[in-house]
Amino acid sequence: MKYLHLIMLSFFLVIGGKASAQQKNKEVLSDKARAENFDIELMKDISDLNDSTNLDHHEPHKSSFKIIHLNFDVSAKEGAPEETGFKTVMMRLIDSRGVDIFDPIAGGGFFMTGGKETPYTFKQSFTYDGKLQHVEFLYKNPKKYHKGLHIIEIFMDGAKIGEEHFIIK
Secondary structure, X not given: OHHHHHHHHHHHHHHHHHHHHHXXXXXXXXXXXXXXXXXEEEEOOHHHXXXXXXXXHHOOOOOOOOEEEEEEEEXXXXXXXXXXXXXXXXXXXXXXXXXXXXOHHHOOEEEEEOOEXXXXXXXXXXXXXXXXXXXXXXXXXXXXXXXXXXXEEEEEOOXXXXXXXXXXX
16 A cells, blocks of 8 residues: 555656656647557566566566566558658656656757757667557667656657556556
């Protein structure tokens, strides 16, 4: 019960602290594409990715994990004109304290969204044909993740196309 209380408190603190930022991000939600079908795995070591006999990454998420394996699909919104060509998708990871996780050495940087410079955790580029595109991120955090609610935001062409959450116990 104590842990449930801490998780709920962490959730409300993070959500409360992010409410104004999320209001601003609503202005730049993409009307052209969306990210969906998220699958998140946390791992202690990169060898856990292909080792189906090692079930550590299937246990409840614990703070000792350092690697995030994120899969999702990008698709055009229904009725939107098809935009094809070279696209860059950015993942922005926000920890339980409301701090952006990014490290230029690990692939992070800054991009423009809503008229301001925003940090991103990792990015990937691909040729987009306007149809369903599977995207996979494998990000090794230089530090361990903090306990609590984490937010993943996905951006394409400077507009937010999706969001997912996970909790580290």
